[in-house]
Amino acid sequence: MLGQTPLTNFQTRDVESLLHPYTPIHKLKTIGAVVMERGEGIYVYDTQGRGYIEGMSGLWCAGLGFGDEEMIEAATAQMRALPFYHIFGAKSSEPAVELAEKLKEIAPVPISKVFFTSSGSEANDTQVKLAWYMNNALGRPNKKKIISRIKAYHGVTVMAASLTGLPGNHNGWDLPVDRVLHTDCPHYYRFGTEGESEADFVARTAKSLRDLIEREGPDTIAAMIAEPVMGAGGVIVPPKGYFEAIQAVLDEHDIILIADEVITGFGRTGNWWGSQTLNMKPKTISAAKQLTAAYAPLGAVMVPEDIYQSYVDHSATLGSFAHGFTYGGHPLSCALGVKAIEIYQKRDILGHVRTLMPLFEQRLKKLADHPLVGETRFCGLVGGAELVADKKTKRSFDPKQGVGPEASRLIEQNGAILRAIGDTIAICPPMIITEAELNELFDRFEKGLDQAEAWVSKEGLRTT
Missing domain, CATH: 3.90.1150.10 (Aspartate Aminotransferase, domain 1)
Known part of the structure; x- marks a missing residue:
């Protein structure tokens, strides 16, 4: 049709x-x-x-x-000053440093370091690698599985598409890959049963998550990733109390919560972050899209100090932190990210x-x-x-x-x-x-x- x-x-x-x-x-x-x-x-x-x-x-x-003229002027000035540089090998640029500081200031939870990518897909892909790296550093080599949700959308790289819980992103692509689990979608309209209240539905989804964790073994699961509002799955807003119930199960089993704020960050839900609107308490955060108001590609992964220290320890063991993207922290994109946040604030x-x-x-x-x-x-x-x-x-x-x-x-x-x-x-x-x-x-x-x-x-x- x-x-x-x-x-x-x-x-x-x-x-x-x-x-x-x-x-x-x-x-x-x-x-x-x-x-x-x-x-x-x-x-x-x-x-x-x-x-x-x-x-x-x-x-x-x-x-x-x-x-937007302010964004155009910021881009023009940065192109004239430094059109490109990388942040590999202990190099940096002023826009990358300034944007990382701004993100730390507005983050919904304590954040110590920011890792830049070129997109939301790369950010979520990086989240998985960092969770694995952290658990290797902590001597937990089997704690590697990642829980996502049915109807979730986390991107299109091999791992991000595997985290995505939509058949169209798996069929024909040999996905999902190993180490990815999917739990229930929190869509009461579609998945609530007859006579079931929203509170009962939330309790059932939390129990389903607990059953999944106990069946797989909590010592094999590193993290759960979740969008505050599920975007490409159909704009699904979870019922009241959902994230509080989910968080309790994750905390009990030492599983970190990753917030995918690629769509919901930077004011979209009426707060700086969807996590604040939906009462999530994530350990790490992925951001992109409105980070630069879409005037240039940029993604970011935000991590707290304790997790960062595990990277430091493992880098000391291995000799390097061997991960990064050519355009991650691109000075043009970061300058636009700085300007976008400035505009969000002053306007x-x-x-x-x-x-x-x-x-x-x-x-x-x-x-x-x-x-x-x-x-x-x-x-x-x-x-x-x-x-x-x-x-x-x-x-x-x-x-x-x-x-x-x-x-x-x-x-x-x-x-x-x-x-x-x-x-x-x-x-x-x-x-x-x-x-x-x-x-x-x-x-x-x-x-x-x-x-x-x-x-x-x-x-x-x-x-x-």
């Missing part, structure tokens, strides 16, 4: 030259590709001159929108997000009444609307019908770019969006959903 009407700005050159990620590439010559040419504020414009509200902040990342982006949150919640709750929508979910300025064939029974559409992707395409035709995650339509606008712009975004969202509902009814998709 996807892309029944080809896009009018079909770009043959683009189709022939690029291997597009997360795209049904077997259909690309039919559906075409939209080529973006410029951006301004919350809008992006394609090569045909059409404007769209970028309702996903690109890929959950362009928190300051497009064309009170957190306060702006909090001001918008009631309207965001109101408009999403209104969408829950739409005949296509089974549930809406939200936290701060990130949300999702799950489309269902039957609201009463929560019956999903057959994935082959492509209802979510078709709804996303129709929304795009109305001038708003959102993202279909299966049959959940995700929304994650730039944090600079105004109330009027946010209302316009939801108006376009609703128009697209109305058209999708008409299409579903015409095709008889609820009965097939």
